Amino acid sequence: MADLRSEFIGIKSPNPFWLASAPPTDKEYNVRRAFDAGWGGVVWKTLGFDPHVVNVNGPRYGAVFGADRRLLGLNNIELITDRPLQTNLDEIKAVKRDYPDQAMIVSLMVPCEEEPWKKILPMVEETGADGVELNFGCPHGMSERGMGSAVGQVPEYIEMVTRWVKANTRMPVIVKLTPNITDIRKPAGAAKSGGADAVSLINTINSITSVDLDLFAPEPTIDGKGAHGGYCGPAVKPIALNMVAEIARDPELHGLPISGIGGVTTWRDAAEFLALGAGNVQVCTAAMTYGFKIVQEMISGLSDYMDSKGIASVDEIVGRAVPNVTDWNQLNLNYVAKAKINQDLCISCGRCFAACEDTSHQAIAMSEDRTFTVIDEECVACNLCVNVCPVEECITMEAMTPGSTDPRTGRVVQPDYANWTTHPNNPSAKAAE
Amino acid sequence: MGSDVFQPGITAGRLDPDSYAEHFSDLHPRLDAHEALVAADRCYFCHDAPCITACPTDIDIPLFIRQIATGTPDAAAKTILTQNIMGGMCARVCPTETLCEEACVREAAEGKPVLIGQLQRYATDHLQEQGIHPFSRAAATGKKVAVVGAGPAGLSCAHRLAMLGHDVVVMDARAKPGGLNEYGIATYKTPDGYAQTEVDWLLQIGGITLQCGTALGDGFTLEDLREGYDAVFLAMGLGGVNALDAEGSNKDGVRDAVDFIAELRQASDVAEVPIGRDVVVIGGGMTAVDAAVQAKLLGALNVTLVYRRGRDRMNASVFEQDLAASKGVRIVTHAVPVAVHGNGSVREIEFEYVDDAMKGTGQTLRLPADQVFKAIGQTLIGDGIPELDGRKIKVSETGRTSVAGVWAGGDCASGGDDLTVTAVAEGRDAAMDIHKVLVG
Numbered sequence: 117m118a119d120l121r122s123e124f125i126g127i128k129s130p131n132p133f134w135l136a137s138a139p140p141t142d143k144e145y146n147v148r149r150a151f152d153a154g155w156g157g158v159v160w161k162t163l164g165f166d167p168h169v170v171n172v173n174g175p176r177y178g179a180v181f182g183a184d185r186r187l188l189g190l191n192n193i194e195l196i197t198d199r200p201l202q203t204n205l206d207e208i209k210a211v212k213r214d215y216p217d218q219a220m221i222v223s224l225m226v227p228c229e230e231e232p233w234k235k236i237l238p239m240v241e242e243t244g245a246d247g248v249e250l251n252f253g254c255p256h257g258m259s260e261r262g263m264g265s266a267v268g269q270v271p272e273y274i275e276m277v278t279r280w281v282k283a284n285t286r287m288p289v290i291v292k293l294t295p296n297i298t299d300i301r302k303p304a305g306a307a308k309s310g311g312a313d314a315v316s317l318i319n320t321i322n323s324i325t326s327v328d329l330d331l332f333a334p335e336p337t338i339d340g341k342g343a344h345g346g347y348c349g350p351a352v353k354p355i356a357l358n359m360v361a362e363i364a365r366d367p368e369l370h371g372l373p374i375s376g377i378g379g380v381t382t383w384r385d386a387a388e389f390l391a392l393g394a395g396n397v398q399v400c401t402a403a404m405t406y407g408f409k410i411v412q413e414m415i416s417g418l419s420d421y422m423d424s425k426g427i428a429s430v431d432e433i434v435g436r437a438v439p440n441v442t443d444w445n446q447l448n449l450n451y452v453a454k455a456k457i458n459q460d461l462c463i464s465c466g467r468c469f470a471a472c473e474d475t476s477h478q479a480i481a482m483s484e485d486r487t488f489t490v491i492d493e494e495c496v497a498c499n500l501c502v503n504v505c506p507v508e509e510c511i512t513m514e515a516m517t518p519g520s521t522d523p524r525t526g527r528v529v530q531p532d533y534a535n536w537t538t539h540p541n542n543p544s545a546k547a548a549e
Numbered sequence: 550m551g552s553d554v555f556q557p558g559i560t561a562g563r564l565d566p567d568s569y570a571e572h573f574s575d576l577h578p579r580l581d582a583h584e585a586l587v588a589a590d591r592c593y594f595c596h597d598a599p600c601i602t603a604c605p606t607d608i609d610i611p612l613f614i615r616q617i618a619t620g621t622p623d624a625a626a627k628t629i630l631t632q633n634i635m636g637g638m639c640a641r642v643c644p645t646e647t648l649c650e651e652a653c654v655r656e657a658a659e660g661k662p663v664l665i666g667q668l669q670r671y672a673t674d675h676l677q678e679q680g681i682h683p684f685s686r687a688a689a690t691g692k693k694v695a696v697v698g699a700g701p702a703g704l705s706c707a708h709r710l711a712m713l714g715h716d717v718v719v720m721d722a723r724a725k726p727g728g729l730n731e732y733g734i735a736t737y738k739t740p741d742g743y744a745q746t747e748v749d750w751l752l753q754i755g756g757i758t759l760q761c762g763t764a765l766g767d768g769f770t771l772e773d774l775r776e777g778y779d780a781v782f783l784a785m786g787l788g789g790v791n792a793l794d795a796e797g798s799n800k801d802g803v804r805d806a807v808d809f810i811a812e813l814r815q816a817s818d819v820a821e822v823p824i825g826r827d828v829v830v831i832g833g834g835m836t837a838v839d840a841a842v843q844a845k846l847l848g849a850l851n852v853t854l855v856y857r858r859g860r861d862r863m864n865a866s867v868f869e870q871d872l873a874a875s876k877g878v879r880i881v882t883h884a885v886p887v888a889v890h891g892n893g894s895v896r897e898i899e900f901e902y903v904d905d906a907m908k909g910t911g912q913t914l915r916l917p918a919d920q921v922f923k924a925i926g927q928t929l930i931g932d933g934i935p936e937l938d939g940r941k942i943k944v945s946e947t948g949r950t951s952v953a954g955v956w957a958g959g960d961c962a963s964g965g966d967d968l969t970v971t972a973v974a975e976g977r978d979a980a981m982d983i984h985k986v987l988v989g
């Protein structure tokens with residue numbers, strides 16, 4: 117079995133799977149059970165000063181479902197911890213004492229002034245925690261009070277607060293970023309300038325998941341009204357992956373440690389975050405959906421994968437896909453592929469046909485007896501049929517070998533690489549040298 | 550097990566009351582809302598879906614399933630009923646394993662089709678139990694059509710004609726409407742009087758006058774109908790049965806399976822229906838299986854179904870055969886009856902084994918029997934009816950017969966399988982053609 121031990125900004129944990137700051141890490145009871153179940157670390161539910169906040173007493177979650185009511189996206193309007201500060205600190209200390217090998221990070225959110233930070237940091241240090249995470253991401257409730265994403269959306273504030281924190285603690289500092297901005301590299305850069313040891317992302321995305329069509333109010337509905345919440349779960353993974361990659365491949369930010377968060381549900385999701393540059397991952401919704409036990413699948417899955425690839429340590433995966441993330445204008449326009457349908461696997465549902473015929477390139481033929489075949493003369497290799505086919509691996513994209521002729525364009529497939537920057541149709545193309 | 554199962558002869562009350570109730574309850578209990586959503590989620594919404602092609606009434610299955618999945622079962626019911634006004638009964642009795650569900654791509658993919666029949670029932674029940682009839686009549690045309698037979702074909706035709714604005718008179722020889730829905734279909738497929746519930750619901754369209762106890766040929770002829778009405782639709786099913794060609798077949802205890810089934814369907818208490826201890830059913834179709842299974846459910850100790858050819862040639866689907874086997878019916882193939890033995894009443898029945906070409910082998914089989922049910926096919930009866938094609942009324946694609954102004958459909962007409970759903974389709978299509986002829 118592969119070695120899953122992880123070291124992230126000097127913080128050791130038995131595996132790279134941490135629970136994100138959220139209800140699963142809200143109190144001693146949960147965290148002890150999480151560690152017993154196998155989680156490598158936790159980021160404790162965000163602390164603030166007393167008087168502690170209060171949550172709504174009506175529903176705080178909304179959801180988006182896939183087939184069979186599989187939860188694909190979760191929306192919440194929960195705030196930071198709603199328990200007294202000292203209670204949390206005492207519990208953190210007790211748990212850390214009993215679980216010295218697991219990572220214990222404390223998430224913090226206090227007003228945007230230096231004094232409160234100066235005051236809270238020694239209290240956290242006293243618990244023996246391994247580090248702090250600055251919550252600049254919460255998009256609801258706290259932001260209205262000038263905290264959370266209200267800070268996270270202004271790079272100057274991020275830099276300033278990070279600097280205060282670094283000046284007032286010896287603990288490693290992770291800055292948690294909000295995705296509710298246009299360019300994730302700006303807040304990440306600000307965190308770096310402020311001296312952050314790492315960034316973590318993403319926090320939740322502003323969202324309204326659904327509308328009650330009897331009440332005409334957003335859901336979750338509280339006494340007839342609803343407010344936007346924060347979206348997370350499998351549905352946000354693509355957004356999170358892109359943001360992680362944007363940071364990982366930026367020349368200025370290269371090397372800034374990243375804790376990847378957002379929709380991690382299986383070992384595969386985790387491995388994808390790692391490959392795009394995250395040093396470890398944090399999980400919230402998957403644990404909230406299925407309980408703490410899922411980490412067992414993540415552990416066995418990642419280690420199986422590593423064994424099968426001959427990968428000895430988690431670090432060998434980290435960032436491995438980053439060099440292959442590029443811009444559109446760098447993609448090879450001489451690469452030509454065609455969809456191919458495996459007739460043995462095809463169940464003749466016709467979905468590829470409907471998709472291609474109605475919305476793409478009319479490149480799939482349907483015979484009287486419901487045999488579906490790709491018309492190479494029309495296929496632009498858009499991949500839509502692959503995406504709508506209900507049978508795995510039934511439709512594949514086959515690359516054409518250089519030297520053969522693309523029946524769609526009548527052109528011979530070229531062996532060399534050529535991208536848009538030199539393409540004749542590009543008005544600002546530079547002639548190839 | 551009741552105390553009377555070993556009692557020889559034909560007697561009622563072989564079982565205790567609980568066993569009767571259990572035996573004759575719904576074959577497939579209806580899906581609840583959650584089960585329906587789970588089942589609906591499996592549909593792929595296929596393009597030009599093969600399940601639609603396989604449905605004799607062409608119900609837009611992917612559409613109605615999507616309507617269920619999106620929380621609008623009443624819209625789903627309307628999609629179903631627009632194509633098939635007896636979608637509720639068909640959902641219960643269609644051999645889906647040889648129709649829509651056989652064609653379902655998930656049958657090809659996983660050997661487990663989308664539960665189309667059960668989803669259809671979920672939607673139609675949902676609508677009908679609210680008493681909603683989602684169709685209304687077009688402006689009156691002033692035309693009058695006679696329909697002979699109030700089975701699925703006749704009622705389907707009548708409903709469509711009424712909807713199009715015609716006035717319809719439906720005559721049926723029996724005391725109750727519904728045809729074989731009421732007198733033939735197995736009890737456990739349509740419990741709780743659904744056949745009559747459905748007829749009442751169907752008649753809500755208005756414009757249909759039902760005359761039960763009125764038989765064509767008994768006081769009036771086809772010519773009379775042609776004179777009195779603008780068009781005639783014949784849907785009298787197959788009222789006769791084939792005769793058993795075996796020595797001694799007129800002994801007591803030998804009867805037609807359809808009569809036994811009708812008696813059972815009409816019984817106010819199934820415990821009062823007498824059944825033999827050793828029952829032999831002759832035949833290989835749906836009627837044979839239904840008679841055998843229901844004999845078993847009534848408490849017969851030994852039920853043997855004897856068919857003259859191989860299992861693969863049986864008209865009853867594999868599902869039906871398996872159902873019979875699971876209820877304890879023994880199936881014997883390649884045997885033809887040669888003699889019924891007994892003194893007044895049947896005691897034993899003798900068969901000869903035959904090869905695939907139906908040639909006698911000389912080897913025989915004697916089965917003890919105190920009751921024998923003949924299920925060897927029904928036939929069309931009636932005088933003065935239009936030209937036949939073989940043993941059924943010859944019709945065109947749209948149900949036109951050899952006689953101008955007379956259409957026919959359902960079991961009495963040529964073409965199509967003898968199924969409820971086929972009868973509904975033919976009734977509907979004839980109505981559309983009648984409409985075309987009447988109003989141009």
Ligand SMILES: Cc1cc2nc3c(=O)[nH]c(=O)nc-3n(C[C@H](O)[C@H](O)[C@H](O)COP(=O)(O)OP(=O)(O)OC[C@H]3O[C@@H](n4cnc5c(N)ncnc54)[C@H](O)[C@@H]3O)c2cc1C
Nearest residue numbers: 698700701702722728729764765785786959960967968969
């Ligand atoms: C025992 C049995 C079980 C079956 N099980 C199934 C099943 O599970 N699934 C399935 O799809 N199909 C089944 N079938 C077949 C199905 O019932 C028939 O295909 C269907 O009912 C045919 O409909 P129809 O309207 O043509 O005829 P019928 O349902 O037979 O209706 C004909 C009507 O015409 C009336 N009539 C007859 N003669 C006259 C006359 N001279 N004047 C006036 N009225 C007359 C009759 O009283 C009857 O009401 C079964 C059949 C039998 C016999």
Ligand SMILES: Cc1cc2nc3c(=O)[nH]c(=O)nc-3n(C[C@H](O)[C@H](O)[C@H](O)COP(=O)(O)O)c2cc1C
Nearest residue numbers: 136137138162192251319348349378379399400401
């Ligand atoms: C109910 C709920 C409460 C949350 N509370 C916090 C919080 O207090 N502090 C914080 O930094 N993030 C909080 N988050 C965000 C999560 O830590 C995480 O960043 C986000 O849910 C994305 O990860 P996921 O897709 O694995 O859930 C919360 C999320 C949820 C669902």
Ligand code: SF4
Nearest residue numbers: 173174175176177404
């Ligand atoms: S998840 Fe638990 S706390 Fe939340 S509503 Fe359900 S029962 Fe109540």
Ligand code: SF4
Nearest residue numbers: 462463465466468505
């Ligand atoms: S979508 Fe896939 S399974 Fe369906 S017809 Fe196309 S290739 Fe076959």
Ligand code: SF4
Nearest residue numbers: 592593595600653654
């Ligand atoms: S064939 Fe099956 S999956 Fe396809 S539309 Fe019909 S029911 Fe749905």
